[in-house]
Amino acid sequence: MSLSKESSLLSNLNDAQQEPVLHRDGPLIVIAGAGSGKTRVLTYRIANLMKHGVDSFSILALTFTNKAAREMKARISEIVGEGEAKNLWMGTFHSIFARILRQEADKLGFPRDFTIYDTQDSGRLIASIIKEMGLDKDIYKFKQIRTRISAFKNSLITVKAYFNDPDLQEADAISRRPKIGEIYKQYVERCFKAGAMDFDDLLLRTNELLNMHPPVLAKYQDQFKYILVDEYQDTNHSQYLIVRALSDKFQNICVVGDDAQSIYGFRGANISNILNFQKDYDDVKLYRLEQNYRSTKNIVNAANSIINHNKNKIDKLVWTSNTDGSKIKVQRCLTDADEGREVASSIFEIKMHEQRLNKEFAVLYRTNAQSRAIEDALRKRDIPYRVYGGLSFYQRKEIKDLLAYLRLIVNPNDEESLKRIINYPARGIGQSTLDKLIIGAKNNDLSLFDTIKNSSKLNLSLNRGVLGKLLDFSDFILSLQIENQKFNAFEIADLVTKKTGLVLELKKDGTPEGVSKVENVEELLNGIHDFVEGQKEISDASGSLSEFLEDIALATDFDNNKNDDIDCVYLMTVHLSKGLEFPIVYIVGLEEDLFPSALSLNTRNELEEERRLFYVALTRAMEKAVITYTLSRYRWGKLVDAEPSRFIEEMDKKYLDFTVPISDYVFKPILDKEIFGGFESPKTKNIPLKGGGKVNTMPSQKQLGKLRKINSNEMASTVSIDKQIAELQEGMNVEHSRFGNGKVLRIEGKGNDKKALIDFDSNGKKNLLLRFAKLKIK
DNA sequence: TCATTGGGCTTTTTT
DNA sequence: AGCCCAATGA
Numbered sequence: 001m002s003l004s005k006e007s008s009l010l011s012n013l014n015d016a017q018q019e020p021v022l023h024r025d026g027p028l029i030v031i032a033g034a035g036s037g038k039t040r041v042l043t044y045r046i047a048n049l050m051k052h053g054v055d056s057f058s059i060l061a062l063t064f065t066n067k068a069a070r071e072m073k074a075r076i077s078e079i080v081g082e083g084e085a086k087n088l089w090m091g092t093f094h095s096i097f098a099r100i101l102r103q104e105a106d107k108l109g110f111p112r113d114f115t116i117y118d119t120q121d122s123g124r125l126i127a128s129i130i131k132e133m134g135l136d137k138d139i140y141k142f143k144q145i146r147t148r149i150s151a152f153k154n155s156l157i158t159v160k161a162y163f164n165d166p167d168l169q170e171a172d173a174i175s176r177r178p179k180i181g182e183i184y185k186q187y188v189e190r191c192f193k194a195g196a197m198d199f200d201d202l203l204l205r206t207n208e209l210l211n212m213h214p215p216v217l218a219k220y221q222d223q224f225k226y227i228l229v230d231e232y233q234d235t236n237h238s239q240y241l242i243v244r245a246l247s248d249k250f251q252n253i254c255v256v257g258d259d260a261q262s263i264y265g266f267r268g269a270n271i272s273n274i275l276n277f278q279k280d281y282d283d284v285k286l287y288r289l290e291q292n293y294r295s296t297k298n299i300v301n302a303a304n305s306i307i308n309h310n311k312n313k314i315d316k317l318v319w320t321s322n323t324d325g326s327k328i329k330v331q332r333c334l335t336d337a338d339e340g341r342e343v344a345s346s347i348f349e350i351k352m353h354e355q356r357l358n359k360e361f362a363v364l365y366r367t368n369a370q371s372r373a374i375e376d377a378l379r380k381r382d383i384p385y386r387v388y389g390g391l392s393f394y395q396r397k398e399i400k401d402l403l404a405y406l407r408l409i410v411n412p413n414d415e416e417s418l419k420r421i422i423n424y425p426a427r428g429i430g431q432s433t434l435d436k437l438i439i440g441a442k443n444n445d446l447s448l449f450d451t452i453k454n455s456s457k458l459n460l461s462l463n464r465g466v467l468g469k470l471l472d473f474s475d476f477i478l479s480l481q482i483e484n485q486k487f488n489a490f491e492i493a494d495l496v497t498k499k500t501g502l503v504l505e506l507k508k509d510g511t512p513e514g515v516s517k518v519e520n521v522e523e524l525l526n527g528i529h530d531f532v533e534g535q536k537e538i539s540d541a542s543g544s545l546s547e548f549l550e551d552i553a554l555a556t557d558f559d560n561n562k563n564d565d566i567d568c569v570y571l572m573t574v575h576l577s578k579g580l581e582f583p584i585v586y587i588v589g590l591e592e593d594l595f596p597s598a599l600s601l602n603t604r605n606e607l608e609e610e611r612r613l614f615y616v617a618l619t620r621a622m623e624k625a626v627i628t629y630t631l632s633r634y635r636w637g638k639l640v641d642a643e644p645s646r647f648i649e650e651m652d653k654k655y656l657d658f659t660v661p662i663s664d665y666v667f668k669p670i671l672d673k674e675i676f677g678g679f680e681s682p683k684t685k686n687i688p689l690k691g692g693g694k695v696n697t698m699p700s701q702k703q704l705g706k707l708r709k710i711n712s713n714e715m716a717s718t719v720s721i722d723k724q725i726a727e728l729q730e731g732m733n734v735e736h737s738r739f740g741n742g743k744v745l746r747i748e749g750k751g752n753d754k755k756a757l758i759d760f761d762s763n764g765k766k767n768l769l770l771r772f773a774k775l776k777i778k
Numbered sequence: 779t780c781a782t783t784g785g786g787c788t789t790t791t792t793t
Numbered sequence: 794a795g796c797c798c799a800a801t802g803a
Contacts, residue, residue: 065793094793119792199793266791365784367789389792430779529783554793597790613791636788637794 009051010081011039013044020254021045025054026248027281029274030256033304033318034619035581036292038256044045044090045254047079049226056087060224060246064241065556066092068579089224093239094199095554097206098515100220101548107207113410114545115196116553120395121416122146128419129186132438136180145177149184149481153200154236154268156207159185196416201264203238208246209587217598221249221417231579232257232277235269236414240377245282251281255447259314260307263575263613264607275314292318294622296325298655300484300612302625303618310608319677327657330628330648334591336370336633340377346626347569348381349586358384359712362570362582364617366595370588371571373634379567388572394552398506398517399524403549405496406489409480415446422452425505428469436460449474489548490529496651499526574617585621587614590629590645591645614647649700728756735776736760 010018017037020030022045029287032038042061050056063069065526077085089096097118102175105112115127128147152162162168162181191198197205197715210217227247230233232255235243247253255277263270292300300320307313332337335453347361363374368390378385393399401424404417412418423429437679440460441451451458453474456467475500486493497503506517531551532543542548570582596610606745618625629644729732732744744759759765 202793264792267793342788367791369789426780428779432779556793573791594789599790609791634794 007043009048013040014234014291016287016289016291017041017044020285021048021219021253021285021699023285024049025250025252025253026285027253027277028255028285028287029273029277030254030287030289031291031314031316032256032258033316033617034258034261034294034684035300035320036228036289036318036414037293038258038289039068039072039579041289042228042254042256043271044079046072046228047076050076050080050084054085054226057224058225059088059090059228060096060226061088061090061228061350062093062096062230062243063091063236064579066095066554070231081263088413092554093235093242094202097242098197098202098550098554098584101205101209102120104209104213107216108209109192110197110205110411111411113195113549115194115407115411115414115417116202117191118395118414118553119146119199119200120400121196122149124416125190125495127437128184129183132188133179133183133409135183140179140183145180145183148172148180149187150198150200150269152184153204154197154238156204156238156241158204160189172629178769183222184472190415193411193413195411196383198414200238203236203242206242207238207245210242217245220246225250226252226254227553228254228467230255230322230334231261231481233259233262233271234264234269235256235273237270237273238268240270240273249296253281254751260310260316260612261578261619263562263578263609263616265609271312288316290316290318292320293322295320295619296322296623298327299618299621299625302328302651303615304652305655306611306618306647307615310648311604312608325623328651329624330656331626331628332644332660333628333630334632335630335639336373337376339588339628339630339633340375341380342628343374343588343626344377344381344383346586347378347383347584351383356583358567358569360583361586362572362577362580362584362620363586364572364574364577364620365588366574366597366613367589368573370594372569373590375513375773376404384567385569385570388570389556389576392556393520393523394555396517398502398520400652402493402521402553405409405480405500406493406545407549408449408477409484409492409496412449412477412481412551415448418448418452422473425474426499428465432469433462433466436462445463449477453478472610487533488543489545490525490532490543492545493525493528497521527720536727545555577620578616581622582629583622584624585617586628586629587617588625588635590614590627590643590648591633592645593635594642595645611647721747733778735778741778761777 010021010677013021014037017040018030020028020041023045025241030041031037032041044337046059046061049059061069061072063072073085073088073090076088091099101108101110102112102114103113110309123142123146127137130137130140130142130145152158157165157168159181162184162613164637168507169178169181172178191201209221219768223579227243231242239468243253243255255274256276262269262274264269271275272719275292278286287432289603295303297320300322311686312644333342347358348354350361351358363385365374367759371387371390373453375385394403401421404414404420407414408421422434437448437451437455437460438457440446440455441448444458446454452470455462455470462470463575480492480499482497483495503518503521506514506521508514528548532549535541535543535547570580576589594606595614600610602605627648629648630642632639633642634640715746728744728747730747733741734744736743736758742758744756745759757765
């Protein structure tokens with residue numbers, strides 16, 4: 001290879017980045033601060049290996065999302081050429097090892113076409129096991145059990161290991177759920193019989209494969225001479241063991257990560273994997289990337305000031321030579337709807353002033369439920385947006401229903417799919433029949449589908465009519481299986497849709513939701529069509545149904561959307577935003593019990609993870625960051641008081657720009673009552689209101705806590721209410737902070753509902769709720 | 779067996 | 794406020 005190529009490869013890297021790229025053999029760890037070019041290092045390291053003759057088939061790169069893998073592959077293609085990059089083993093743990101597991105399925109007693117159960121499928125199966133065992137579903141909550149089983153699997157605690165561990169059994173007995181082990185056992189058996197693996201199985205079974213079959217382990221050890229793991233801080237124990245096993249022979253292992261961005265503890269990620277890496281291998285080289293290329297000084301420094309509140313961390317100093325940029329705006333809002341409006345109008349304004357594109361903006365939130373208020377506001381402003389995550393396309397009911405048919409054709413033992421569609425559309429096979437079938441399946445050690453096929457011979461105390469319907473159903477599926485031999489995925493899906501009348505079923509309901517469901521099904525069919533067309537270009541692919549199902553089993557919203565270029569504002573959870581960057585970022589809902597989540601306040605570790613989460617959110621921003629919080633928000637259908645997040649308090653104030661003066665910020669509980677309680681409380685109604693009644697002494701944080709508990713009646717006498725608003729009359733001239741000057745045309749309503757119709761000079765007529773409108777009488 | 783209704787529960791975060 | 798499930802009646 002030529003020297004000039006080598007130097008051009010390196011010319012895109014700073015010194016710190018070059019070192020790990022040029023490191024050839026032996027273990028290395030790269031601690032990479034946010035925005036320090038971590039992906040770039042991985043990309044160039046792989047390219048560099050390939051340039052020095054390492055076969056692309058022997059490089060395994062594990063990323064956190066499939067999207068990250070795709071992008072990295074594309075960048076490597078640009079450096080070394082597409083032909084070679086295509087052969088890299090690059091993808092998420094789940095997708096890479098699903099692929100290997102299919103190859104080796106027979107060794108584990110699974111069909112090659114095993115089904116992958118998503119979270120919903122596992123939950124349903126667990127719920128049904130709990131019910132069949134006659135357990136109280138209020139004590140055995142299926143979601144909790146599912147989480148617990150998942151935790152077992154991620155720690156490599158098999159059913160056998162569970163029953164060998166008295167401590168675990170005792171812990172479950174103490175929590176009044178002694179049957180967890182039994183549920184776990186049945187769940188694993190049922191999955192096995194159904195030829196299905198859940199997400200955790202993809203890792204657990206890989207461990208099983210590598211441990212129990214030394215020749216298989218040797219084969220993959222030999223194949224993967226170089227292994228790279230991105231986002232190593234988010235690997236769990238099961239993933240850790242896979243990496244260890246595979247890298248054991250050559251020890252050419254490179255892990256990249258940032259302990260400060262570890263945010264997946266809840267699904268078993270173990271931060272000590274990255275903290276202990278140097279103990280796991282001999283002669284580990286450690287590299288640090290501390291220069292941030294992404295964000296302004298204000299953002300980097302504010303982020304540092306927040307993460308410094310964590311005790312548990314590797315010391316590093318992230319710095320930048322970028323400009324100062326503007327300060328981080330901290331915006332107070334009244335309600336979640338108001339928060340949406342503030343965000344939307346801010347986006348609108350910046351777009352106008354700075355000629356920005358929609359896709360330069362991102363709105364990040366802690367929980368998916370928060371997207372709604374933002375969406376409403378953006379829609380009103382005609383700002384295009386796209387919500388990522390949440391209920392993904394493939395999780396929608398109408399989509400899962402059609403997919404269930406398809407899954408059943410490929411794997412008739414797939415119990416969850418069968419239960420889903422055996423009576424959808426209705427064909428007279430109800431719950432009681434299904435219960436009998438499940439018992440029959442258990443007694444005869446058959447899969448559910450085989451039980452149905454043989455139902456007439458099995459003495460299941462079913463009447464003749466039902467037996468006929470069952471036979472019709474199994475014949476239907478069997479006939480589709482035969483069709484599947486000759487047709488591609490699209491042809492089969494189309495056939496299923498027509499024969500089952502699935503779309504007709506949806507069309508007859510006629511509601512807007514029904515219409516959108518029909519559209520979704522059509523979109524799925526289009527997607528399958530595209531998939532089949534795409535497969536035609538791949539030499540060893542056929543466009544079969546099982547290929548399609550493999551392809552989508554692990555797909556997320558991020559993956560299947562080819563329209564990356566559409567110009568929309570991004571809406572997503574902070575978790576989903578990891579690894580991404582945007583010029584302007586809004587982080588909304590910075591309130592106690594929301595961010596940090598109320599469920600994460602029990603231990604220091606949980607709180608520190610929330611803080612890292614906020615750190616991740618803030619470090620997504622390149623140029624501008626805006627943080628918002630509300631005084632009250634709709635939760636569980638009720639308007640609930642909110643309190644600014646401790647994370648706002650924790651940031652160094654010199655990087656912040658408060659829209660509400662800091663002193664008001666401290667008085668927040670009082671203002672809170674002023675706005676929402678003041679007018680209507682019985683005592684205040686007839687009391688002459690006094691203006692300007694600000695409390696003069698500064699309450700301490702402790703007192704603030706107490707103040708919040710005082711009800712509005714007691715508060716009334718000290719509350720400051722703008723008397724000018726109370727005295728507002730028709731015909732008066734007023735000033736509004738956003739709409740400018742105007743004239744009051746009409747006043748209507750009382751107390752909290754008092755409204756004024758105001759004609760603004762430059763904004764036209766608006767009907768404003770007085771308790772929200774910050775009006776000044778002129 | 780099916781369709782409707784009301785009650786309870788929900789909100790972390792995801793491969 | 795919305796979703797899922799169980800109970801209820803047809």
